[in-house]
Each structure stands twice: as C-alpha cells, then as structure tokens.
Amino acid sequence: MVHKFTTTVKESEMAKSSIQNNIRKLRFHAGEMTQQELADLARVSRQTIVAIEKGNYSPSLELAFRMASIFKTPLEEVFIYKGDADSS
Amino acid sequence: MSYQEKQNIVNIFSGLLVTIIYALMVYQRHQQGQFDLTDDFQTWGRIFLVFIGISVAVRIVIQIIFHIINAIATREEDVPLEDERDQLIKLKATRNSYYAFTSGFVLSVLGLALGMPVHWIFIAFVAFGLIAEILDNGSQIYYYRKGI
Numbered sequence: 001m002v003h004k005f006t007t008t009v010k011e012s013e014m015a016k017s018s019i020q021n022n023i024r025k026l027r028f029h030a031g032e033m034t035q036q037e038l039a040d041l042a043r044v045s046r047q048t049i050v051a052i053e054k055g056n057y058s059p060s061l062e063l064a065f066r067m068a069s070i071f072k073t074p075l076e077e078v079f080i081y082k083g084d085a086d087s088s
Numbered sequence: 089m090s091y092q093e094k095q096n097i098v099n100i101f102s103g104l105l106v107t108i109i110y111a112l113m114v115y116q117r118h119q120q121g122q123f124d125l126t127d128d129f130q131t132w133g134r135i136f137l138v139f140i141g142i143s144v145a146v147r148i149v150i151q152i153i154f155h156i157i158n159a160i161a162t163r164e165e166d167v168p169l170e171d172e173r174d175q176l177i178k179l180k181a182t183r184n185s186y187y188a189f190t191s192g193f194v195l196s197v198l199g200l201a202l203g204m205p206v207h208w209i210f211i212a213f214v215a216f217g218l219i220a221e222i223l224d225n226g227s228q229i230y231y232y233r234k235g236i
Contacts, residue, residue, distance in 0.1 A: 045168050
C-alpha cells in the first residue's frame with residue numbers, strides 16, 4: 001500500500017519559515033512512530049515536535065542532527081531549506 | 089492548553105492578586121495615617137522589601153496549588169521538561185518585559201524632571217513592574233500559540 005504525503009506543512013504556515021521538514025513522513029516510515037516517542041528520543045517535549053512539524057519552530061542545529069540520527073537519515077532529508085521566505 | 093500556557097495564566101493572575109491586595113493594604117494604612125507615603129522614603133524601602141518577600145512566598149504557594157490541581161485534572165504528575173524551545177520562548181518574553189520596565193523607568197524619570205512628586209516614582213515602579221510581568225507571561229502564551 002502506497003501512502004502519499006503531499007506536504008507536512010500547510011501553505012499558510014510555510015510563509016513563517018524557510019525551513020520545511022519531512023518529519024511526518026519519516027515518523028510514518030519508522031513504524032508509525034508517535035510524536036511522543038520521537039520527543040522522548042530527541043529529549044524534547046511533544047509540543048516542540050508538534051511546533052517543528054507545523055513549521056512554527058526551527059530547531060537548533062544540535063536538535064536537527066539528533067532527529068536525523070534518530071531516523072538514521074541525512075539531515076537534508078529531514079529538513080529542507082527553501083530559501084528566504086520573504087524574497088520573491 | 090499546554091502546561092506552560094496554564095502556568096503563565098496562573099502567574100498573571102497571582103501577580104495581579106498579590107500586587108493589588110498589597111497595594112490596597114498599604115494605601116489603607118497610608119490613609120489611616122500610620123505612615124506618610126508622600127515624604128517618608130525609608131518606609132517605601134521597607135514596603136518594597138516586605139512586598140518582595142510576600143510576593144515570593146505567595147507565588148510559591150500558588151504554584152504548588154496549581155501543580156496539585158493540574159495533576160488531579162490531567163492525571164499527569166510530572167512537570168514537562170524544559171527544552172530549547174521553552175528556553176527560547178522565556179528568553180524572548182524576558183526581553184519584552186525588560187523593554188516594558190525600562191520604558192516605565194524612563195517615563196518615571198521624565199515625570200520627575202517635569203516636576204512630579206518623588207513618591208510617584210515608587211508607584212510607577214510597582215505599576216510598570218506589574219505590567220512587565222504581565223507582558224512576560226503574556227508573551228510566553230503568545231509565542232507558545234503562534235510559534236517563534
């Protein structure tokens with residue numbers, strides 16, 4: 001069964017941050033890992049994972065690397081830099 | 089609503105409660121003639137020191153009560169751990185409250201320069217201290233909801 005993840009960040013929320021992420025997709029491929037499980041592994045609160053997934057918070061470099069390490073994937077597969085959100 | 093948001097709301101109300109009740113008590117004593125707040129700056133010093141002590145004690149009690157009620161209501165006994173996002177939110181909120189208090193201080197000094205009575209600066213300290221605290225907690229609620 002193929003699951004298609006269109007985007008993890010809504011269009012309206014994308015304008016807030018120039019960094020998008022694939023955390024929802026990666027959690028699904030990691031055995032439907034819950035936000036709480038990821039939060040425990042990353043040593044942050046579940047609210048922080050929710051905020052990162054929604055694009056409301058850009059994590060520190062250390063947390064970003066920690067999350068990439070949890071998913072055993074390169075950092076650029078977890079977070080994608082889309083350039084300056086304000087520039088046209 | 090998250091634990092932090094609830095805690096900030098409790099902080100705002102406890103700050104308002106303690107400051108208003110204490111201010112009313114002091115004002116009542118002033119009216120009864122127990123001390124003269126318009127000229128006695130030593131008394132102002134004592135009032136501030138007692139206020140700090142009472143404020144800290146009452147807030148500790150309110151925080152304990154809040155934690156107990158929250159634990160009963162949500163069945164979550166552990167306080168959520170503070171991570172980098174929480175720290176950043178606190179830092180930004182502290183910056184906002186610092187701006188508010190500094191503005192208040194400058195306005196108070198400006199008032200003195202324009203000829204306002206000296207005791208007004210103490211009243212302004214209390215008022216702007218309260219505003220700064222509300223802004224601190226309000227900012228935290230805003231950042232938790234809207235993101236940073």
